[in-house]
Every structure is written in structure tokens, then in C-alpha cells.
Amino acid sequence: MSARERIAGNVANYVDERTGAAAWMKKNLQKVFPDHWSFMLGEIALYSFVILLLSGTFLTFWFDPSMREVVYEGSYEPLQGLEMSAAYASALDISFEVRGGLLMRQIHHWAALIFMAAIVVHLMRVFFTGAFRKPREFNWIIGIGLLTLGIVEGFLGYSLPDDLLSGTGIRIAEAIIQAVPVVGSYLSYFIFGGAFPGYTFIPRIYTVHILILPGIFLALITVHLMLVWYQKHTQYPGPGRTEKNVVGYPLLPIYMAKAGGFFFIVFGVTALLGAVASINPIWLYGPYTPGQVSAGSQPDWYMGWLDGLVRMAPPLEPVIFGYTLSLNILIPGLILPGIIFTGMALYPFIEQWITGDKREHHLLDRPRNAPNRTALGVMSLTFMMIALINGGNDLIATNFDLSINQIMWFSRIGIIVLPPIAFIVTKRICLSLQRADRELVLHGRETGRLVMMPSGEFVEVHEPISPEKAWLLTQHEQNAPLQLEDTDARGVRRPGLLKSKLRKRFSVAHAEQVAKPTVADLKEIEHH
């Protein structure tokens, strides 16, 4: 036994005698993780969060979250002598006076954008593969919570430097708060410590940005990961993969090396962006004052859809019994996002209600085999994309020789018309793909080779596909729609008939499918 092994043994012994960790470690070091690129998307988000903690901590050493007015005397000439908040001045100092400060600021901001983008693609992966089904509904809800908090956290970070762009963003946020019926102006005065912009907003959101929200994030992410660990990862279907097992690589050493290496890769790519691409050049925006604004004032991308919705809202502002109801702000700014996020959070339960399926699911769906869900996802994405595009309509207009009015009308009509079309088209595509799968199993792969038959007829040679492929294309369950009786055994109408009819309707739509081939089908083909 070498000296090194002896020391390691001693340490392990010391720890185990006090915690009994060996049994747990033994089991968990062999924890199996299935390997697939799409399982790394959530990891991108996780690692971005770590990068955000590291770079953010660095920034706090110099950032002064104060709206006290100071005169800028730093090295950036075009702002010298101007009055600005201490927050903005210190953000400039981080950029120009602290070595590596600008790099860290840019890494922090790029990491935030990557964090949000990774959450969204991770969410898409989970949604389209049905990974949210029992027993993972809780984790889905935690994920939606993280997405929502991420948007808020990102917006607060965007607001902190107190430049003209972030001030414009805060101004708009204040208008949304002020638009809340009955209590809006009170809420606004509480949050801003009086009239906008006041002197307390930035110190307050600083505490929220660096302490409260990161704390909640940390707690939620921990639970999110513990659930993944405890419930074991889902896996894609394939030969040898069942609902009862999980096939993959053990944590030690493969997964640890890959996941650990990937952390460095994510950090590296973020640092690369921070090195070569400018982000949020606050020195160009200038200090915030409510009398100024820049053309093309946009939020970061994860709020762009919200801005786009606000832009396309109809000018509705009824005065009811002498009270103003700003529907032009409330509908796009609070009501629609509320419906979207609540709907997202509840989706696993809605689908469960439609299918009546209460079993555990660990094998992922191929999106085409759940046409209704896939279509619903594409429909929602279409909605979001149109809103996002409208959020950048001014830049699209100038770059593509269009007018903002045209784009606005396209968005206003498109956001109502295009999502349903996207739903129908996607569902048709899914069913066609199912049909193609069936053809492939029954008739094999087209080889492109033509053979002349004795009759002079040309036929293309088909090659049978491998048993592995055939299994992949036919392993999925095909469930019939729910059988719901309108009347009970004695012929009396059941209570809640409307709900039940609706459920039946959804269930039928959800179960629409192309029958997968069976052995009998195959045999029948062979006979011909």
C-alpha cells in the first residue's frame, strides 16, 4: 500500500466513523446517468448560475448601490464632469478603473443571457419529450419557478447600473406597477420609497438581486437536483431501455469527468463572449434622467416578448365609475404573462386529467408520438416568437426596409392567427412522421436501387431495417381515448357532464395517432 493510498484510507475512515457516509457514497458513486446531448441543457443553466455567483461576487466588491448624486471624475472622457448616481459611477469604475472589471461585467451579463436561454431550451426539451410526467411534476413546477425568478433577477441586474437604458426599463416597470387596479400607486410609492425614480430603488433591488433571489435560487436548484438524483434521470427509448431501468454511465469516473469538464467549457464559452463581444456598454448610454430616451430602447431578450406584447396592445383604458383601468398595460404586462406561466406550471396536471394516466413514466416520448402536446408546444413558441419579434420591430424596420406600423399590424393579427395554424400544421406533421415510421418498419428503407422485374416493371429495392431501429419506432404506447360514460349504470346523467364532455373531447384529440405496426402487420406484408 502506497503512502498516498494509506492517507486516503485514513481520511475516508475518519469521515465514515463520524458520518457513516461510506454506504451512501458507495451507492451513489455508481449512480447511473444516461448520456444524451439534450440532457446537458439543464447543466448549461446550472453552470451559468455558478458563473453568475462567481462573477457577481467580484462585481459587488466595487459596485456602490446608491442613487446619491456624484460628479463623475473617472477616466472615461465623454462623461467627465457629469452628474450621475453613485451606482452608475461605480459601474463605470468597474468597467474602466478595475483591471478585469469590464471582463467580469461582460461575463456576468453574458452568463445571465445564457442562463435564461439554457433554461428555455431545457424547458423545451422536458416539455417535448414528456419528461414532466409523473413522478416529475414537482420538478417541473420548480423549473417554471426558476424561469420566472430568472426573468425577475435578470431584469433587476439590468436595472442596477442606472444608465439611461436601465432607467428606461425601470420607468416602464414602474408604469406596470402603477397600473395595478386599486393599489397600483400605493405599491409604486412603497417600492420606490415615494415618487419615481426617488433615491431608494437601486439600494433596495440590490439586496433583492444579490441576496434574496440568489438565496431562493440556490434552495430551488438544490431541490431540483436532489429530485433528479433521487428519482433517477429519464432516458430516451431504445433497445434495452425500459421503464424499469436506467442505462448509462456511472458517476465515477465518466460522468464526473464529462460534467466537470462541461462546467469549464460553459465557463470558457462565456468568458470568450465576454472577451470578444461587447455587452451593455453602459458608458455609451449615459446616466439616467427621465427626460431622455434612446431610439431602440429594448430589454434583454428574455423580456423582449413582454415588451413586444406591450407594444402591440390595443389602446384600451376605460374609466369605470371614475376609476382608470389601464387594460393596455394590464393585459400584456400582467394578465397574459400570468395566464401563460400558470398554464405552463399546471400543464402536467392538465395532461394527466386528459389522459387519465396515473402511472410513472421514465422513458421519454419521441415528440411525434405525442402530436397534441408537440403541437401545443409549437403553438406556444409561435406566440412567444411573434411577441419577441414585435419587441424588436424598430430594429427590424430599419434593417429590412419595413415600417414599424406594418410589423405592428402583422404582429397584432399574427399573434391571434398564427399560433392555431402552427398547432394544426405541427399536429399534421407529427402524424405524417408517425406514418413514415410505420412505412419504414413495414417496408424497410428505400435503397435507391432499381431492379427490373421480368414483366419489365421497375421496382425500388427496400432493405429491412435493423431490429434495434424497428424497436425504437414501435416501442411507444398507444392509448385509446378515455371511455367516459355520460350516464351511470341506471341511465341517469352524471353530474359535471360538461366537464366530462370537454375531457372526452380533449382525450380524443390527444389520442389521435397512426397505428404502429405489429408483428401481425409485418407477417401480412411478407405473405404478399
Add this chain to the structure above:
Amino acid sequence: MKRLSRYRRHRAAAPLLLIFALLGIGTTFQVAGATTTSPMTAEERTAAIEEGKEIFLRGCSSCHGLNAEGGPIAPSLIGVGAASVDFQVATGRMPMADMSQQAMRKAPVYTDEEVAALAAYVASLAPGPEIPTEEMLNYERDGELAEGGELFRTNCAMCHNFAGQGGALTQGKYAPSVMGVKPVHIYEAMITGPQAMPVFSDKTLTPKEKLSIIKWIKHAEKEPQLGGVALGRVGPVTEGLLVWTLGLGLLIGIAVWLATKAK
């Protein structure tokens, strides 16, 4: 010295030196000088007006009318002044290539002398804003950089964007980028209010303040990229595009490599 010579042999020294050498070549920056008309004598002026009238009749009168009184598709030019003519013609906006939403900056059709003659002719019709002289345009001496930035953000940024890159107006019109525009033309635009742009009067935006704005624009034009590629200086939209393409593209690409089995 010993320390330095050790660094010279450093592995990174050669590429770094190469880059520094490139820098030397790359930084030969040319700042466009201000062209202005020099004062003319009375005879020169009469001759210029005559020449200008001829050019006008040939090139402009079909839209603006034989006596510059305007027409159904073009405004009257009586009283617009020499500054207006210089701005519109010397930046190539006039004559318009097509009757589109708005006249674009392009290579000028007329030479400097022809522009001066046209300006003299139009100025002779009725008094209007004069072309600022070179002495009036000494923005390096008379302008204040930081004040210019503040003025720019209050008066110009809402249309021309925080970094002077331009932006959208209603119905397909746009505020053009102010980068690379000659100081004299920036000045003329402010005093004449071409097309959709409003006028900035000398009393509310003094000549000195106008020079400050020009100084700030010229500084912004040659400001090096402090944090990497500037992405068009149009704000978060291009940043979001880069994250979804290069950022996430790179990461997903690497994830695919990571998850494929080695051969």
C-alpha cells in the same frame, strides 16, 4: 532590463508583437475634415448664382418648379437657405433617386463647386440659413465633450439612438446614422431640419452647444471598441441574437460532441 529581455523570449511574445505591428498599420485613422465655402466676392457671387440657376433648371426644376416655387411632389425652396441646399445636395440626398419614403444619403451627384453655385442661387431667392463657415465649426476648440453627450441624449438620441446609429420613425421613415457625417452637414441639419427632422434653433440650442454635440459625435465615431465587437451599438437585441446563435450554438455543439461515443 533583464526581466524585459526574458519576456521577449516568452512564447506569447511573437504573436503579441505581430498583433501590435498590425495595430500600427491599422490605426492610421483619417478624420474627415470640414469642407466649407470660402467667402466670395460680389462678382463671384453673381457668377455663381447664374451657374446655380442653370444647374437648377437642368437638375431640380422638374420637381421643385422653374422658380423653385415647389410642385405637387416637392416643396418650395424659397427661403430654405444655402445651408439646406448644401446639406441636401452635398450629402447626395438630392436629387432623389426615386420617390421613396425618404431621401437617403448617397454619393453626391454634383461637385463641390456645383453645390456651392446651387446654394448661392437658392439663397439669392430669399434669405435663409447660411452655410456655417469653417471658423464657426471649430468644434475641437469650442465644443465641450461631456456636455455634448448630454445634449445629444436629450435632443438627438430618441431618434438617432444612444450611439448615433439611427433608428426607426413612423411609416417606414427612419432617422439615419450620424456616424461619418461631415461636421458641416450635422450643423446644417440642426439649423434647417431636413425631412422629418425638426429644427434646433440657435437660441434653444446655441451654436456652441451644437459644436459640443458635433464634438461628441466625432468622438463616438472614433471611440475604439472598449469591450469587444460592438454588435452595431443598438442595444440588447443583437446581444440576444448572439447568445442564441453563437453562445448556445457553441455550447450545444460541444454537448453533442460530448455525448457521442468515441470510435
Add this chain to the structure above:
Amino acid sequence: MSKEIEAIQDPGLPAHKLRQTDVDPKAADRAERQVAILFGLSALSTVLFIYSYLFISTDTFVFIPLMGEQNAHQLFLGLGLALALLFIGLGAVHWAKTLMPDHEVIAQRHEFRSPDSDREEFVKTAKEGAAAAGLGRRSLIKRSLGLSLGLVGLSPILLLGDLGPLPGDDLKKTGWKAGSRLVTDPGDRPIRPEDLEVGAVAQTLPELAPGKDHRSLNDIAKDAVLLIRLRPEDFNLDDERLSWTYQGIIAFSKICSHMGCAVALYEQSTKHLLCPCHQSTFDVTRAAKVIFGPAARPLPQLAITVDEEGYLVAQAPFNEPVGPSFWGRSA
């Protein structure tokens, strides 16, 4: 069930395929070298990082093809860090892929549902615990505890009471008073009507009270006013609103009636004002009537005239609150 029997059968996990590094020791050695090179490159990049931090000053610029003029300190510091991290990551993954055992492992899943006996016992224990505490029997304790917990829960909300003052009618007031001169922003110079040509705009604020030399952002957020001069015949206003203008000069609050951005994007050719934030468009000739976009109300108009010295002044304060709407706006 017959369907299940007919279904195509799972052929089972495919046999493990050996990699080149598993069969060819040379390939394995090569992979080892590649990993070592990647780690070595990382170390070199860190040297670049350290070098840039210590020896490249922050005002050094380099020309990089495709990227243009770049700050050398920022660029090489960042590249050093990025490559140092990337190469560690790439090395680790390459190591895992080529040299670590790649046998797939199968682990069994177990249903999460506890056995019925455990569930029954849990329910029993919980009931026993509750009974032992007497929750069911001693309703006095239960109710009083409920009351005290509910009330103590209110205290944090109460404690937030001093977050801010109540708005009162603060949102309805601005700094404009009858007779306030309109002064330029920035510059604070009073303006005479003849200072503005037709087609001119000016960004203005109310003059500072005597003895004050500083404006707070709170004041600017309500007081910013845009002055526009048109030909008087361009106006399409009723008599009252027309009397609020002066020789073709009209003044609007610059704070958007939608969400409070600065609406100062004036198109001289169409006489429209556009808000760059959400593209609400206002027609200046018709007292800033909304003609496009999400705003529902015209921009508040400030009645102006001239004082005895000939400077533009406000006739009266705004007759409605400026800025975004709120519940009690019209109350």
C-alpha cells in the same frame, strides 16, 4: 392484451463496441498525449491571462482583423481566461470519452410508492401524534393558536409600512405653476417665441425656484415638456386648446401617457410625435391625439403664453396628471 403480444420485441441492449483506444495501445497513448496537450494549452492560456493583467495597460489598443480596433488588456485577459477554462474542459471530456471505461451500466428503478404497510403505519403514527398533542380534543388551544399565528403573520407586512409614503395627490401635481418660465434643458435659459423657427423643437423644464440650483430626477420625471413650433394654420384645435398655444408654439408633457418614456421624437414632416419605447404615435396638430400604438390618452398639453418680458411661461399648471395612468387618475 393481444396487442401487447403482437408488438415487436425489444432486442435488448446492443453489445458493447470496443473503441480504438481499447484495442490499440498506440491509439490510447495518442489519446493520452492529446489530453495532455489540451491541459498544457490551458496552462499557457493562464500565462497569457496573468501577462495581460500585469503587463498590458488598459489603454493599449490593437487592430484585430474582422474585429477592428480592440482594447488589448480586455481582449487578451478575456481570451486567456476563456482558453484556460475551455482547454481544461475539452481535455477532461476527451479523456472521459477515449480513455475511461465506456461500458454502459444498467441500474434498476423502483416504484416510489411506499409499501402499503409503511403507508398504513405512517398514517397511524401521524394520527397518534396528533392525538397525543390533543389537537382534536383541546379546541381552545387550537383556536387561540390559530388566532395568534394569524396575527403574528401580519406583523412583517405592517413593518413594511414605512417603505414609502402614501401617494396622496402627489401623482397629480407637477412643478409647473402659472407664470413658470419655460427654460431649456440642459442650459436653463428662458425662451422667447421668436427664438423658435417654424418646425423647431425645444426640450424644456420649469425655471428653478429662486435660490435653487439643482433639479432632482423626481422633478424632471414629471416636469419635462416639449415645445414645438408649427404654422398656426396647421393646428386643428378647439378654441380652448388653441388658446393654450402661443403663435403656433404648443407645449406637451414629454412623459408618455402610456408608460412614461420621454416622447420627444418629433417628425417635422408629418407633425407626429412618436414614443420610441412602445411606438405610440401622437398627432401634434390635434393636441397629441393618439393615432397609433398602445397609448390611450393624448399627452397632457401645457397652456403657455408670454410674460411681460416676452419669455414663454405657463398660463396654468397642467390640468391633468402627467405620465402613466393609475387607478385614481380621473378621480
